Amino acid sequence: MTPQSSFMVVAPIAAQRLADLRKVLADMNRSPGVVDPGNALIPFERFDRLHFARIVILDDLTRNDIKVYGLQPETYPLYLAFLGDFDGDYDGFMSDVVKASGSGLRQMFSCCEDFHPNSDLLAWMKARNRTPDTIYVNWIGRTTRQVREEASLYDGLQSYVQTNQATLASMQSTQVHDALKRFVAGELKAGRLTLTPPEPTPLVWQVRNLLHLVGVPIVLLLASPFLLLYAPFFAFQLRRRERSDPEIAPCVEPGHADRLAVLEDHDVTNQFSAFGTIKPGLFRRWTLVFFLWAINYTTLHIYNRGRLARVNTIHFARWVFLDNKRRLFFASNYDGSLDSYMDDFINKVAFGLNLVFSNGIGYPTTNWLILDGAKDEQKFKYYIRRHELATEVWYNAHPGLTALDLQRNTLIREGLQKETMTSDEVQQWLRLF
Amino acid sequence: MASTTPVDYSDIQGLVRFGYGKLTEASFLLLSIRNVTAARAWLTGAPISNAVQLEEAPSTALQVAFTREGLHALQLPEEVLAGFSAEFLSGMAGEESRSRRLGDVGPNSPEKWTWGAPGKVPDLLVLVYARDQMLEGFMRTIQGPQWDAAFNVIDVLPTSNLDGVEPFGFTDGLSQPKVDWERRRKIHGDELEYGNLTALGEFLLGYSNEYGKYTDRPLLQINDPFSASLPAAEDLPEMRDLGRNGTYLVLRQLKQDVRGFWRFADMQANSDPEMRRKLAESLVGRTQKGDPLVALSTRRIGGVDPTEVSQNQFTYEGDSNGLLCPFGAHIRRANPRNADLPPGITGVLSRLTHTLGFGEANFRDDVIASTRFHRLLRRGREYGPGLSVEDAIKKDAPETDDHGIHFITLSANISRQFEFVQSSWMMSTKFGGLTEESDPLLGNREPVQGCPVTDIFSLPQKNGLRERVAGLPQFVTVQGGAYFFLPGIRALRYLCSFGD
Incomplete structure (x- = not known):
């Protein structure tokens, strides 16, 4: 940190x-x-x-x-x-x-x-x-780098959700969580998104x-x-x-x-x-x-x-x-x-x-x-x-982003990086979007 | 604490107490003063309606209100004028920063208004009301011999009677604060429950407000020869109160694109009438008949009359995820219906915990609070012919009609009431933890710095992810507007006492 x-x-x-x-x-x-x-x-x-x-x-x-x-x-x-x-x-x-x-x-x-x-x-x-x-x-x-990366993450997830609205709507919440994790993993691998781990x-x-x-x-x-x-x-x-x-x-x-x-x-x-x-x-x-x-x-x-x-x-x-x-x-x-x-x-x-x-x-x-x-x-x-x-x-450094926006983006990232969540937790997490 | 004095209804213009619903015809005249002597003579003789309750509603009513320009034209001394609020003195379109806050940018910019921009601000507003078929006759009666010498007519805002339904087709004017005329409301610190009974001082100057304080207004020395007829200030009895029994009137001419609204809903719903209706109701937050989308509260809400329980006794406490009524729905933005502290307070300890900001588990908890300081008493009227949904979505229909609302709100503090609601709740693209969306009806869809998209509407869904309706067009355009002072009746006489 x-x-x-x-x-x-x-x-x-x-x-x-x-x-x-x-x-x-x-x-x-x-x-x-x-x-x-x-x-x-x-x-x-x-x-x-x-x-x-x-x-x-x-x-x-x-x-x-x-x-x-x-x-x-x-x-x-x-x-x-x-x-x-x-x-x-x-x-x-x-x-x-x-x-x-x-x-x-x-x-x-x-x-x-x-x-x-x-x-x-x-x-x-x-x-x-x-x-x-x-x-x-x-x-x-929370660093400026984190702010920027998480804002891009949010934007990327938004457009993914927008394009796949119909498919995602028919899924259970835990399945949605998995789908979003897979999407982000792919984006990270392709270098379109970056999520730098915190420094010691x-x-x-x-x-x-x-x-x-x-x-x-x-x-x-x-x-x-x-x-x-x-x-x-x-x-x-x-x-x-x-x-x-x-x-x-x-x-x-x-x-x-x-x-x-x-x-x-x-x-x-x-x-x-x-x-x-x-x-x-x-x-x-x-x-x-x-x-x-x-x-x-x-x-x-x-x-x-x-x-x-x-x-x-x-x-x-x-x-x-x-x-x-x-x-x-x-x-x-x-x-x-x-x-x-x-x-x-x-x-x-x-x-x-x-x-x-x-x-x-x-x-x-x-x-x-x-x-x-x-x-x-x-x-x-x-x-x-x-x-x-x-x-x-x-x-x-980040016009257009309120403190609540930054908090939401951080919470979204944290949820993505969690291995397991109960379906209630997933639902609350999905409500951030 | 000042001792309270009884309310003198005969000194208050009737609009503060009544909506004049039975007077179905109305016309709002925007005037500039051509000859001040004649104007004073007309104003002194005008039969201004007061707020005394009659056995039966009158057949006509007449009200007057002034802009800063108008008070200046009446030669009100500058030091008295300086006692009015800063936003009134500056005017609705007087400063760019105010226009930015109010969302009056892009197609809503004052330079595009038909009236109200600097240089086109009327001096006074004359509101004329009458029963069916009686308006024309009443207009002739009131105009009288001095009228033509006194005023230039800048604009006449006609109104139409759509039977309590606004042009998009929704029942309007349902959620009004209950004004505490009897001054029974006792204010002791934070309120733990949302209530509808609101201090008189929120809507009328010279009385204590929701903070238990008296909103600033012009006070005069007792030895001011012109002020002898004015009441003494309740909080400062050694002063005369020019504001007492008066208030500020905000008028905005809002043009509604009824066809655009229903065509958008129709397109989103793939022309399925049921889906179309549901989407439109989600944008508004009520059914077309006016029922709220959330369940009625089992708790009695103070200040909700028994007759309006079915449409006004509710809060969003049971809908913290926005599944029944989306967070961004028009009525949820305009009145979030919450108390001073977040819900769930059971005792001293939990009160302390919440006051110190602990115990809010979810992201959106306690973002918005204390709606009682931001209530609006609305007195607007529709204009233009009614248009059914079926006609609105018809292709190739002529688009010549003009529909809209002459939005009127009365408040003792324009900045904390109208401007706050308009800027922080309606136009804000960040309301309540949302982003990229402003009010679905009133939003101007203009980009803000760092936030190019503002035309979204979110519908929270059961499985968690929201449905995102994108590309909302602008449905409402501001055509004009101004801040007025609606004086008490004795204050009106005072305002006409200067000059020769």
């Missing part, structure tokens, strides 16, 4: 070069929101381990919100963020990226403050890499994963007496804040909403990038650190097979602290329109959103950290839209 990794290069933009940068980014697109996957600057399609990538200018549109706490907003530079999700090891992938698109990357990063034409690009990028504080991968171990799981990853799997509960167990002692104080501090933290969720300014809408719904999958400031003080900061750490445990070890709790439309997502944990960046790749994504969130996992986002300035008021909050539907939607950033460039 090949685990997935991520990168995120963050660098301050030189103020006088912002317009140039926007031009460079626009040149990667065919039209706003539609990337040219083979563009001359960063030919994304040439990185066959890459699932998703995006380039965003981190411009905190809500930086003045902190004034409600009587504080002056910090002056942060605009950042350029280049991030992506890919299969396998970080070092090898970054070298490939630099090798294949060195001049394009140089052109882009030359708009950043501390980039010099003679900088060592690879080292420069690595030095500015931000590790996500929480990362979600829809299906840990890297030992280092296995060890680290196991240590994390066991280590986090041990740490929690050891810390539990202290956590229990702290709980009443935590509850007191939380309730006090929940009663007084101001909400800032006005109706979204139409110009901002329009600019974002232009970038959306070109594919069945969409991008979402958001940025905001964490409520001032250590309480919120450390609450957030704790819950992002805890959620990261669940995404690594529990929600790694197609569902994040009840939501099955997210391919990859991440939360990343910036500026000494004073600001938080969120990015996701999800299926459907933004409104349906937000509805799914509100109706299915409001508690999870509240845990994290309620630590951001202006979030709709929560109750005991997980209740209410996002359930204030309109305010939540305004809040989300207001913190959303325009994703200037967005690449998806």
